[in-house]
Amino acid sequence: MKNSHPFSNFFYSLSGSLVIMEKDARIYYIKPPVIIFGILFPLFFFLAFALGRKVSSFILIPGMVSMSLFFTSSSVGPLITPWERTARTYERLLTTPISLFSLILGDAMAGFIFGILISLIPLFLGFTFFNVKVVHPFCLIGNMLLSSLCFSSLGVALSSSATEAPSQAMMLSSLVRFPLIFISGIFIPLNNLPNWGKIIATISPLTYTTDLLRFSLYDDGFYPIFLDLLMLVIFSILFFGLALKLHKKNLIKAI
Amino acid sequence: MDKYKLAPEFGGERKTTQEDKIAIKVSGLTKYYGDFLALDRINFKVEKGQIFGFLGPNGAGKTTTIRILTGILIPDKGKAEIMGIDVTKDPIGAKKIMGVVPEVCNVYTDLSAWENIILAGKLYRVRKGERQKRAKQLLQKFDLIKIKDEKTKKLSKGMRQRLILAMSLIHDPEILFLDEPTSGLDVKSTHMIRKILQELKLKGKTIFLTTHNIEEANLICDKVAIINRGKIVAFDTPERLKSAFKRTQSIEVSFDRMPSDIKWVEDIPHIDRYQILGDKLRLYTPDPDIVIRELTKYTEKNKLRFVSLSTLGPSLEDVFVKLTEEKETKL
């Protein structure tokens, strides 16, 4: 009765991730920390940056979309595992036939879907009120998918520290996420940055997301798109690998 | 696949070797937490269709053992096989055929009882039709069907534990692991859980449970192992364990008024130890006859009346105390 065919194993794994994703969506999308960090934060950032100044839609829309991709995708991950540990549902979950890989993939997928859905809002606001047009549709779609996956993996990696209560995990995750916003060229186009700014900006994945959005919507990118996409792939693998490693390490510390 | 093989009754190959009868096989299992040795080369086998009780004082290593058997912890040395599957090598394969109720766990309080059990079904990849049918049957069986759509926040502890047990049975597992399933529950829930465990046994399922409740082990377990400080100190049927300790019989006595000074008890010959239990006095002795004679003399002299007098064989509790005590004094 062994399920050893590689394909059936693959689908068995994937079906597990989908169940996890569905569970996460039902339970965690509506938790206050997720609403605050995933929806209200990008909104406040937007207000803080955009209001009271003359900001062109060229800056505003790509900035807003990449910010909601970033904040919303990475808002679910940090909450899930600490919450399950505190609520005592984690050990039961670990006894079900779901590998740690599928579990983490499921958590990442939950952030991924949430990020995509919420970031469609500023995108459509741009279409409707700012006359934004999509110049490179495939690049836009590819960017949104890849960036969302990258940031949701970051979120999951931030959830794994063993002893943190949910609130502490959210705090820690903000400590990591805010600098990534400030150093990226999210509200200032890269070629307006001084040289040191350009160099620092390269270490934030958000830089590439924003750059790709400017390219997709205004045909005006700073880096070659191939490089942007490659960097996002590298960051995704890095964050997902980190999530896997940290979860494995902290697995039983605080069941 | 197995399904299409003929059963022995119909001329199929009869293959019942020793190994086929074994549900759990543990050999040389060792686990360290840092420098602390939590399990020290433990060995045991559990036969299919048995209720196996794992007894031990706090911190003995029961939960550690169960966590290794259920694929959550990885042992430092040794091997654990569930139905012939090595848990460390194929954890997913092993997890598919087991149901687990961890020591401290909860349901998702944001979901209803129904949603919780359906989620469990999905996690075990039970097909939709089957999942709904079994979920309904199980909720009925555990007397939870009336509250199936209520948020589980409101459920009592006993109801929640019953729901967790129902969830662990959604995929009709061959083997069930329960870590102190009845601790802290009221009589109704405890009885219901014990009854269902016995029904499962009759269906040929194997059950591994840990407990502090020695009476529970005595009542429902076919075999027990007693673990102390990471070592198995006894392994047998409850009856045989008790008879191995025949030496420790006891006499329970109560008088119309309890003598305030109890020192005289120590002068009675052949008393191993004694205990005051409420208004009763319990005396442990290999020779009840002499002790009863001495007690009678004492009551006559002091003008006391017996209210009750009974002799008891060794209880599993005595065995347990004796075994776990001996180990400690040796150290």
Ligand SMILES: Nc1ncnc2c1ncn2[C@@H]1O[C@H](COP(=O)(O)OP(=O)(O)OP(=O)(O)O)[C@@H](O)[C@H]1O
């Ligand atoms: N994660 C851990 N890190 C360090 N030590 C641990 C850890 N888990 C358990 N221990 C220690 O290992 C020993 C065995 O623990 P275990 O939980 O297996 O005992 P138990 O028999 O289940 O006890 P109880 O009856 O209290 O549930 C204990 O001394 C405990 O302190």
Ligand SMILES: [Mg+2]
């Ligand atoms: Mg325990």
